Amino acid sequence: MTKLEKLPEYTDSVMHGLTAGQALKQRILETAAESALPNKKKSLLLNPVPVLCSLAAVLLIFSVLLNGIQSVSVSDQGKMTVFTAGNNQTVSPDISLSFEVLMNEKKPDAVTRIELDNGTVIGNPSLCAELFTILKNNALSTDTRLLPESNVITIVLNDGSSVQVEAFAPWLTDGKSFWTCQPFFDKLNQLAQ
Amino acid sequence: MSSSVVMEEKRIAQRSFDQLYELFATDVLRVSYYYLGNREQAEDVTQDVFVRLLVNKPELEYGKEKAWLFKVALNRCRDLWRSAWIRKTILGHPGFESFPAPDELKRVTDDMDLASSINRLKPEFKEVILLFYYQGFSVSEISGILDIAEGTVSSRLSRAREKLQKDCKGDDTL
Numbered sequence: 001m002t003k004l005e006k007l008p009e010y011t012d013s014v015m016h017g018l019t020a021g022q023a024l025k026q027r028i029l030e031t032a033a034e035s036a037l038p039n040k041k042k043s044l045l046l047n048p049v050p051v052l053c054s055l056a057a058v059l060l061i062f063s064v065l066l067n068g069i070q071s072v073s074v075s076d077q078g079k080m081t082v083f084t085a086g087n088n089q090t091v092s093p094d095i096s097l098s099f100e101v102l103m104n105e106k107k108p109d110a111v112t113r114i115e116l117d118n119g120t121v122i123g124n125p126s127l128c129a130e131l132f133t134i135l136k137n138n139a140l141s142t143d144t145r146l147l148p149e150s151n152v153i154t155i156v157l158n159d160g161s162s163v164q165v166e167a168f169a170p171w172l173t174d175g176k177s178f179w180t181c182q183p184f185f186d187k188l189n190q191l192a193q
Numbered sequence: 194m195s196s197s198v199v200m201e202e203k204r205i206a207q208r209s210f211d212q213l214y215e216l217f218a219t220d221v222l223r224v225s226y227y228y229l230g231n232r233e234q235a236e237d238v239t240q241d242v243f244v245r246l247l248v249n250k251p252e253l254e255y256g257k258e259k260a261w262l263f264k265v266a267l268n269r270c271r272d273l274w275r276s277a278w279i280r281k282t283i284l285g286h287p288g289f290e291s292f293p294a295p296d297e298l299k300r301v302t303d304d305m306d307l308a309s310s311i312n313r314l315k316p317e318f319k320e321v322i323l324l325f326y327y328q329g330f331s332v333s334e335i336s337g338i339l340d341i342a343e344g345t346v347s348s349r350l351s352r353a354r355e356k357l358q359k360d361c362k363g364d365d366t367l
Contacts, residue, residue, distance in 0.1 A: 003307055004354065007326040011223055014308045017292030018226060020218030020239055028214075028240050032247035189340050 106157060108132045113156040120188075127191075134184050153184070210247055217259055218243065221266045224323050228270040230312050238269045263328065264338045267320055274316055310360040318353035321346055 003010065108129035114122040122128055132155065156162045221242055225235035242265045245251075253261050291308070311322055320339060324330045325346075332350075336343045 004322070004326045004357070007307070007311075007322075008329075010307055011227075011327055014291040014293055015223050015226065016294040018219075018223055018232065018235075020214065020222045020236075024218070024222075024236055024239060025214055025243075028243045028247070031240060032244045035244065035248045 110157050111155055112158045115154040134187055213258055217262050221262055225266055225270055227312055227323055228319055238266055241269055242266045260338050310357050318349055321349045322353045325350055
């Protein structure tokens with residue numbers, strides 16, 4: 001028998017002390033319970049906040065200069081910084097559609113194309129609709145942050161607008177990782193088989 | 194739905210989780226550790242896998258749970274490996290350590306060489322070696338878990354063995 005064939009035995013000897021015990025199990029149960037809380041704060045980062053803030057600030061300055069609007073207030077709605085000037089509301093322009101609007105108001109059949117950052121483009125209407133529904137049902141289920149190498153999905157609608165959502169992002173600084181849209185990728189994998 | 198029915202459903206779900214955790218959590222943890230070479234990250238992956246099992250409640254066929262757990266775990270490991278943070282922290286770091294039983298410290302040295310060599314393999318080779326030799330999956334099952342052709346699995350296994358032999362200085366007992 002080769003050493004590799006004895007790998008389970010070797011592993012037991014070198015990793016005898018590495019076992020999934022009750023402490024980890026408890027951590028899992030607590031995390032799952034937290035995930036199931038209905039009022040748990042959920043955030044979805046569409047773009048790096050500093051970029052959004054900068055762009056929105058520039059837009060606000062232009063808006064104030066051009067329209068002579070007198071009262072200006074700034075509010076933070078989720079991760080989209082929205083500047084309200086009088087009755088005019090402007091969302092940072094590099095995202096033409098907010099994710100909330102996309103999920104709440106747009107129907108699956110409004111999606112004409114889905115693009116992944118690995119170059120995959122999904123153009124089949126019924127498949128787009130199905131994948132969008134999966135995203136809609138899962139995307140807000142966990143906390144997400146944007147990382148430079150995370151998977152980003154671009155959803156293009158039939159009115160020409162588009163929105164980018166982060167689909168699968170580990171966030172490591174607090175030692176935790178989160179899923180957003182793994183079911184989306186599960187479906188893609190299933191289709192690829 | 195009556196509260197007793199809800200409680201019964203929860204009891205069944207909990208039992209199912211308990212069984213799966215008991216059966217596979219340590220294996221998931223160890224494979225993740227082989228992959229990442231970092232205990233905390235391996236525990237996080239294990240946590241993520243089982244939290245997902247609890248939260249998403251996937252409909253898993255009897256006997257297919259293990260494949261699902263490893264598929265999710267390896268996806269997470271791969272994702273972590275790809276991230277710049279992990280690369281900076283882990284690559285080149287000689288921190289792959291053993292956790293032997295107290296009376297096995299001497300015998301572990303040889304075994305540790307093999308474990309470290311596996312840890313140093315590229316992810317695509319590491320995955321097939323761990324699934325095939327450590328977890329006993331067939332080539333066909335690995336093909337399903339990794340979403341690659343069976344031929345690719347076989348070829349990766351072969352290349353992985355060559356790399357291990359080279360890394361272990363021509364150890365022909367591999």
